[in-house]
Amino acid sequence: xxxxxxxxxxxxxxxxxxxxxxxxxxxxxxxxxxxxxxxxxxxxxxxxxxxxxxxxxxxxxxxxxxxxxxxxxxxxxxxxxxxxxxxxxxxxxxxxxxxxxxxxxxxxxxxxxxxxxxxxxxxxxxxxxxxxxxxxxxxxxxxxxxxxxxxxxxxxxxxxxxxxxxxxxxxxxxxxxxxxxxxxxxxxxxxxxxxxxxxxx
Amino acid sequence: xxxxxxxxxxxxxxxxxxxxxxxxxxxxxxxxxxxxxxxxxxxxxxxxxxxxxxxxxxxxxxxxxxxxxxxxxxxxxxxxxxxxxxxxxxxxxxxxxxxxxxxxxxxxxxxxxxxxxxxxxxxxxxxxxxxxxxxxxxxxxxxxxxxxxxxxxxxxxxxxxxxxxxxxxxxxxxxxxxxxxxxxxxxxxxxxxxxxxxxxxxxxxxxxxxxxxxxxxxxxxxxxxxxxxxxxxxxxxxxxxxxxxxxxxxxxxxxxxxxxxxxxxxxxxxxxxxxxxxxxxxxxxxxxxxxxxxxxxxxxxxxxxxxxxxxxxxxxxxxxxxxxxxxxxxxxxxxxxxxxxxxxxxxxxxxxxxxxxxxxxxxxxxxxxxxxxxxxxxxxxxxxxxxxxxxxxxxxxxxxxxxxxxxxxxxxxxxxxxxxxxxxxxxxxxxxxxxxxxxxxxxxxxxxxxxxxxxxxxxxxxxxxxxxxxxxxxxxxxxxxxxxxxxxxxxxxxxxxxxxxxxxxxxxxxxx
Numbered sequence: 001x002x003x004x005x006x007x008x009x010x011x012x013x014x015x016x017x018x019x020x021x022x023x024x025x026x027x028x029x030x031x032x033x034x035x036x037x038x039x040x041x042x043x044x045x046x047x048x049x050x051x052x053x054x055x056x057x058x059x060x061x062x063x064x065x066x067x068x069x070x071x072x073x074x075x076x077x078x079x080x081x082x083x084x085x086x087x088x089x090x091x092x093x094x095x096x097x098x099x100x101x102x103x104x105x106x107x108x109x110x111x112x113x114x115x116x117x118x119x120x121x122x123x124x125x126x127x128x129x130x131x132x133x134x135x136x137x138x139x140x141x142x143x144x145x146x147x148x149x150x151x152x153x154x155x156x157x158x159x160x161x162x163x164x165x166x167x168x169x170x171x172x173x174x175x176x177x178x179x180x181x182x183x184x185x186x187x188x189x190x191x192x193x194x195x196x197x198x199x200x201x
Numbered sequence: 202x203x204x205x206x207x208x209x210x211x212x213x214x215x216x217x218x219x220x221x222x223x224x225x226x227x228x229x230x231x232x233x234x235x236x237x238x239x240x241x242x243x244x245x246x247x248x249x250x251x252x253x254x255x256x257x258x259x260x261x262x263x264x265x266x267x268x269x270x271x272x273x274x275x276x277x278x279x280x281x282x283x284x285x286x287x288x289x290x291x292x293x294x295x296x297x298x299x300x301x302x303x304x305x306x307x308x309x310x311x312x313x314x315x316x317x318x319x320x321x322x323x324x325x326x327x328x329x330x331x332x333x334x335x336x337x338x339x340x341x342x343x344x345x346x347x348x349x350x351x352x353x354x355x356x357x358x359x360x361x362x363x364x365x366x367x368x369x370x371x372x373x374x375x376x377x378x379x380x381x382x383x384x385x386x387x388x389x390x391x392x393x394x395x396x397x398x399x400x401x402x403x404x405x406x407x408x409x410x411x412x413x414x415x416x417x418x419x420x421x422x423x424x425x426x427x428x429x430x431x432x433x434x435x436x437x438x439x440x441x442x443x444x445x446x447x448x449x450x451x452x453x454x455x456x457x458x459x460x461x462x463x464x465x466x467x468x469x470x471x472x473x474x475x476x477x478x479x480x481x482x483x484x485x486x487x488x489x490x491x492x493x494x495x496x497x498x499x500x501x502x503x504x505x506x507x508x509x510x511x512x513x514x515x516x517x518x519x520x521x522x523x524x525x526x527x528x529x530x531x532x533x534x535x536x537x538x539x540x541x542x543x544x545x546x547x548x549x550x551x552x553x554x555x556x557x558x559x560x561x562x563x564x565x566x567x568x569x570x571x572x573x574x575x576x577x578x579x580x581x582x583x584x585x586x587x588x589x590x591x592x593x594x595x596x597x598x599x600x601x602x603x604x605x606x607x608x609x610x611x612x613x614x615x616x617x618x619x620x621x622x623x624x625x626x627x628x629x630x631x632x633x634x635x636x637x638x639x640x641x642x643x644x645x646x647x648x649x650x651x652x653x654x655x656x657x658x659x660x661x662x663x664x665x666x667x668x669x670x671x672x673x674x675x676x677x678x679x680x681x682x683x684x685x686x687x688x689x690x691x692x693x694x695x696x697x698x699x700x701x702x703x704x705x706x707x708x709x710x711x712x713x
Contacts, residue, residue, distance in 0.1 A: 042226045049230035052237045060244065068330050071275075072266060168240060175233070186226075 004034045039188040040114060046183030047110050053175040054103065060169035063149050067162045075169060076100060076145070099145045099173070102138055106180045109135045110187065117191045125192050132189045139181040146174045249277065249297040254311045254335065256351040259291040261315045261333030269295055269311070269335040272361075276301045276337065293351075295335070306343030312336050312352035324355070354379065357392045363413035366394065367468060369425050369455070370404045371476035377427065377453055383409050384428065384456040390415035393455065407476060409455060419457065421465035424483035425474050429453035443480075458483070492545055492559070493522065495538045495606040496573040496587065500614060502537050505575065505585040511541045512576075513589045519543035521587060540606065541573070541587055560602065566591075567600050572612040635702045642695045649688045656681060 002015045006025035013032055015023060023032045061073035074082065076099045083092035109131045116128060149170050156164040256262070259282050269277030277297035284291055297305065315333040316325045328334065335351070338359040357380055358364070371377075383391035391411035399406045411419055431450060433442050444450050455476065468474075477483045502524055511519035523540040545559070563571075570591040578586040589609075598610035660677055697704055 038224050038226075041224050045224065045226040045230050049233035052230060052233040056237055056240050060240070071268075078265075172237075172240075179229070179233070 002034060004032050006030055006032050035190060035194070036186065036188040039186055039191060040117060042186040043110065043114055043183050046179050046186060047107065047114065050176050050179035050183060051107060053172045053179060054107065057103075057169055057172035057176050058100070060172065061167040062145070062169035062173055063152070064165040064167055065156075065162065066165070068160070073167060076173070095145075098142060102142050103173075103176050103180065106135050106139060106142075106184070110180065110183050113187060113192070128192050129189050132184070132187065132192075135180075135184045139177070139184055142177045142180075143174070146170060146177070247299055249299040250302050250305060250347065251280075252277075252295050252297055252305060252347050252349060254293045254295060254349045254351045255285070255290050256293065256313065257290045257353055259293070261313060261328075262291075262293060262335070263332070264293075267293075267332065267334055269297065269337055270314075271301075271337045271339060277335075279335065293335070301339070304337075304339035304341065305346060306340050307346045308340040308343050309346070309349065310338040310352055310356060311349050312338075312355045314355055317354075357394050358410040362410075364391065364411055365416040365419070365468070365470045367409050367411065367419060367425075368471060368473045369407040369409060369476035370399070370473065371407060371427070371478075372404055377405075377407055377429070377455060377476075381452055382454050383411060384454055385415055385418060385458070387456075390418075407455070417467055418459060419468045419472075420459070421468050421472065423457050423459060423465075423468065423474065424477060425455055425457045426477040426480050426483045427453070428456045428480075456480070491519075492543045493540060493606050494543065494609045495540050496609045496611050498537045498539060498575055498611055499534075500575065502539065502575065502585065504577075505539065505587075509578070509584065509586050511543060511587045511589065513548075516547075518547045518589070539587065541609075563600055563607075567598065567610060570595055571609075572598075573609045574612050575614045577614075630703065630706070633702075635698075639695065639698055642691070642698065646688070646691055646695060649684075649691060653681075653684055653688060656684060 003012055004015050004023075005012050006028060008030040009025060009028040011025055011027045013023075013025060015032070015034060024030065025032050058076055061075050061078075063079075064071055064073040066072075076095075080092050080096045080100070083089070083095060113128060113132060116123065149164075149166050152164040153166050156162050261267070262279060262282055264279055264282045267279040268275045269279070275298075277295045279293050279295045281294040282291055283294075312335070313333055314325045314328055314336045316323075316329050318324075325333075336355060338356060338361075340360065358366075377393055377396050379393055379395060381393040381396075382389045383393065391409055394408040394410050396405060396407045398404075409425075431442060431444050433440065458480075505521060505524055507521055507523055509521040510517040511521060519542050521539060522542045525538050525540075527536040527538055528534075529536055570593050571589060572592045572595050574588045574590065574592075575585050576588040578584045592612050595610075595612050600610070601608040660681060
């Protein structure tokens with residue numbers, strides 16, 4: 001006999017034995033399933049899309065600054081290097097962390113979680129769950145970059161004196177952030193425990 | 202197995218397979234992959250060729266920031282600047298836009314545009330704020346090339362400017378420099394593009410560019426001259442100061458003019474001209490044929506300089522090229538060979554084209570008395586010129602057809618002739634028997650006195666013959682008076698001769 005908790009209202013229900021299709025919560029009418037349906041598959045899909053987008057996000061310029069007739073397009077890394085070379089290393093660290101390190105970290109964590117679940121690993125499930133929580137928590141902060149570009153584009157409109165334009169890289173960077181958030185969302189951390197408990201019993 | 206019940210039958214169990222279609226969520230990575238691939242393809246397909254431009258210095262250039270512009274349109278970007286291995290300059294690696302690839306051919310020029318003041322012009326002021334950029338002067342066709350040598354100074358004329366180039370040869374650059382204006386009737390119609398020594402080093406090759414439509418005024422017979430600075434001429438009409446323009450006074454200039462004679466066909470691009478030192482030089486006819494002769498003078502040639510005219514009866518037919526001094530060891534004497542250059546074309550109807558004919562003709566002329574002679578061209582400055590003329594009384598001579606130059610016979614200068622004449626005169630004077638003349642005159646005087654006393658005696662006798670008041674007496678008296686007058690004159694003349702013997706020849710000197 002299997003039980004499941006409704007995602008929406010939290011009512012504990014007993015699942016019918018024959019299958020998991022078309023099961024709804026008797027109280028609120030939401031779909032009820034034991035685990036998120038096709039969780040691994042969806043997470044893989046989102047993650048792969050994010051990885052694909054990560055390349056152009058870093059290789060293409062995200063922002064073009066035109067100042068006194070001189071146009072300069074910057075990628076994320078060239079911006080970090082620029083800040084470093086001009087002695088603004090605290091800012092460089094912040095930008096690097098938020099824009100390069102964190103997205104990469106999220107991709108790496110999700111990849112690790114997916115692979116470990118697939119292999120049925122029982123390795124430190126508590127820590128792995130913690131990693132998952134970190135991923136969910138920091139996911140949205142990577143959008144800081146996009147916000148900075150957005151604000152600059154809106155603010156710096158001084159005609160010939162200075163103009164800031166968003167470039168293709170920004171779109172891909174935003175896509176990476178959103179896709180990793182979706183990937184983290186579709187991953188069901190209970191799968192970590194399923195496998196490790198199955199081993200233990 | 203004794204009994205077979207349906208329950209015991211070995212029946213295969215139907216398998217339950219979850220017929221799952223792949224989740225729709227897989228569309229997301231698919232779309233991402235397609236978009237990513239598209240962006241990558243576009244980026245790479247738009248990625249233009251990479252070129253290398255070398256400069257002597259990277260002044261004003263910055264990797265990743267300095268654009269390459271053509272007509273102020275960005276066509277590339279400097280991506281990397283590094284020193285050459287031998288430290289002789291820098292090499293800029295630049296990424297060009299794809300559309301510009303076809304213009305990256307041999308002959309395409311690159312230079313750094315920065316603010317500069319040259320040739321009376323200020324250029325590139327805009328780069329003070331926006332920073333330097335690399336300018337490009339593309340060529341439409343040619344062999345594709347990826348490595349270029351950048352120009353150190355921007356070209357004066359880019360290829361998209363209509364007009365024509367002409368090459369001027371001159372013996373010195375004068376104040377002609379890159380950017381020096383070219384004038385036509387005092388209107389600026391072009392510039393000097395380059396000024397450099399010819400390969401042989403014999404003359405300066407000046408490349409000028411004349412803009413459209415003025416280049417049509419340059420024909421094959423056009424003359425170019427230098428108008429640098431001020432031209433001051435002192436002549437019979439007074440002082441004449443000529444300045445082409447204030448610009449040319451400051452930075453020099455080149456002017457050209459349609460020839461006064463017939464206008465030839467328009468000069469093609471790259472046509473060769475001579476750059477004259479001044480306008481007067483262009484007005485001299487140009488003679489292509491030159492015949493060089495040497496003439497030996499054995500007198501002072503002070504005042505004879507290369508460039509002095511060679512004249513025939515006052516008309517210039519050539520000029521002196523060189524004056525030297527030679528020592529002839531076996532004769533122990535000094536000779537002054539003067540190299541003269543005669544332009545036969547200056548003489549109308551003179552068939553001297555054929556050297557053989559010329560030789561015969563000259564031999565004949567010399568036989569008739571043609572001689573070279575030094576003459577004073579200017580009494581004030583003492584400048585000499587070489588005069589050719591016929592001297593009937595000259596000693597017979599002929600041309601020595603030697604190498605490297607045939608030798609023309611000479612006659613002494615007129616001044617020398619006068620001196621010679623005076624010397625001969627003095628000699629003749631010295632040979633005169635002056636003493637005898639005076640002696641014989643004295644004798645004559647004595648004889649006259651004797652005659653006078655004799656006469657007086659006769660008169661006394663006569664007076665006794667005729668009365669004191671008789672006509673014969675008065676006649677006689679008058680004759681006597683005249684006789685004494687004559688005797689006094691003879692005495693005076695004798696004195697005169699004693700004091701001034703030359704009065705015999707030149708007559709009595711006027712009394713002051």
